Amino acid sequence: MSNSKQAVPDTLPLLRDRIDSIDSQIQMLINERARCAQKVAEVKLAEQGDESVVFYRPEREAQVLRRVMERNEGPLGNEEMAKIFRQVMSSCLALEKPMRIAFLGPEGTFTQQAALKHFGKSIISAPMAAIDEVFREVESGAANYGVVPVENSTEGVVNHTLDSFRDSRLKICGEVEERIHHHLLVSPNVNADDVTHIYSHQQSLAQCRAWLDRYWPHVERVAVSSNAEAARLAAEAGRSGRAIAAIAGEVACELYGLLKVSANIEDRPDNTTRFLIVGNEDVPPSGKDKTSLLISAKNEPGALYRLLEAFERHGVDMTRLETRPSLMSRWGYIFYIDFVGHHLDEGCSAVIEELRERASEVKVLGSYPVAVL
Numbered sequence: 001m002s003n004s005k006q007a008v009p010d011t012l013p014l015l016r017d018r019i020d021s022i023d024s025q026i027q028m029l030i031n032e033r034a035r036c037a038q039k040v041a042e043v044k045l046a047e048q049g050d051e052s053v054v055f056y057r058p059e060r061e062a063q064v065l066r067r068v069m070e071r072n073e074g075p076l077g078n079e080e081m082a083k084i085f086r087q088v089m090s091s092c093l094a095l096e097k098p099m100r101i102a103f104l105g106p107e108g109t110f111t112q113q114a115a116l117k118h119f120g121k122s123i124i125s126a127p128m129a130a131i132d133e134v135f136r137e138v139e140s141g142a143a144n145y146g147v148v149p150v151e152n153s154t155e156g157v158v159n160h161t162l163d164s165f166r167d168s169r170l171k172i173c174g175e176v177e178e179r180i181h182h183h184l185l186v187s188p189n190v191n192a193d194d195v196t197h198i199y200s201h202q203q204s205l206a207q208c209r210a211w212l213d214r215y216w217p218h219v220e221r222v223a224v225s226s227n228a229e230a231a232r233l234a235a236e237a238g239r240s241g242r243a244i245a246a247i248a249g250e251v252a253c254e255l256y257g258l259l260k261v262s263a264n265i266e267d268r269p270d271n272t273t274r275f276l277i278v279g280n281e282d283v284p285p286s287g288k289d290k291t292s293l294l295i296s297a298k299n300e301p302g303a304l305y306r307l308l309e310a311f312e313r314h315g316v317d318m319t320r321l322e323t324r325p326s327l328m329s330r331w332g333y334i335f336y337i338d339f340v341g342h343h344l345d346e347g348c349s350a351v352i353e354e355l356r357e358r359a360s361e362v363k364v365l366g367s368y369p370v371a372v373l
């Protein structure tokens with residue numbers, strides 16, 4: 001096969017012939033790649049042994065996706081191209097070993113959407129009822145990795161997730177950012193003009209309030225336990241001829257076979273949620289990483305200043321600081337700090353060493369690749 005770009009034919013039959021021939025080459029190459037991944041699995045098993053073998057390599061995946069974006073010449077956009085390779089790698093990893101991914105459920109939540117964005121579609125989905133269940137599922141080995149929300153640009157941090165790290169030995173091995181888009185959905189059996197109720201999670205109803213006031217002022221809004229549940233109820237109502245709409249995301253729309261009456265109806269289009277991937281292993285440097293720390297500080301004047309000063313002196317860029325009350329001592333605090341770099345990088349390890357001298361506890365929650373997609 002040559003690398004040079006051939007002239008594009010200009011009749012429909014010839015264009016389709018060309019597409020058929022390109023498709024068969026792509027297919028052959030994808031299978032060649034998949035055979036390499038199978039061989040990678042054999043090598044890993046021979047080197048690491050049955051018990052401790054790690055198939056999923058977040059640092060390698062991030063490097064592959066970054067390279068795809070760097071060398072992309074279009075006309076497909078970088079992100080579009082990376083999404084295609086995201087799925088190719090997901091299929092290859094599933095050949096090595098299918099990954100069971102626990103996430104905050106039920107099926108169809110934005111957390112599931114984040115899991116699919118991060119791992120691709122070739123995973124075994126394990127929806128959990130609560131964030132601590134996700135942690136437990138991964139700690140026990142029943143799931144390979146877990147996905148939990150950690151902060152939202154309008155709602156702030158998810159305390160439950162931060163608190164779960166106190167007693168867990170799990171490591172953060174990735175992050176995903178997801179623009180939260182809400183859609184108004186109905187069952188295909190329902191005429192949108194007949195809708196009498198709109199179901200969604202309370203937060204989503206709030207995030208679409210201005211849009212609802214403007215376009216659906218007289219329809220009753222009903223808060224339910226999750227968007228995914230709203231979508232399930234809308235699908236169920238449609239089967240019995242009741243006209244109920246749901247506000248939910250893309251995954252719930254697909255999962256329950258609903259139709260979009262209106263897309264992207266959120267009042268603030270920049271509404272974003274950040275999710276963390278948790279697992280049992282440390283991730284080696286990928287070349288563009290972030291680190292999260294948990295620090296218990298002594299309750300004395302200037303304690304926080306002395307911690308932060310170390311970052312400044314070593315030129316390490318802190319990107320986030322959250323404070324939670326310590327459960328152990330009254331008026332003691334736990335700080336969650338994110339910074340740019342891997343804990344094995346020189347400057348970063350120097351900071352961590354100094355923090356250990358100044359704080360009662362420093363726990364490296366994980367170093368992980370900065371989100372690519």
Ligand SMILES: O=C(O)C(=O)C[C@]1(C(=O)O)C=C[C@@H](O)C=C1
Nearest residue numbers: 040055056057060061089092093
């Ligand atoms: O390079 C590896 O270690 C692989 O297993 C191959 C591969 C890939 O398809 O490129 C698959 C899964 C890993 O998560 C990373 C990369």
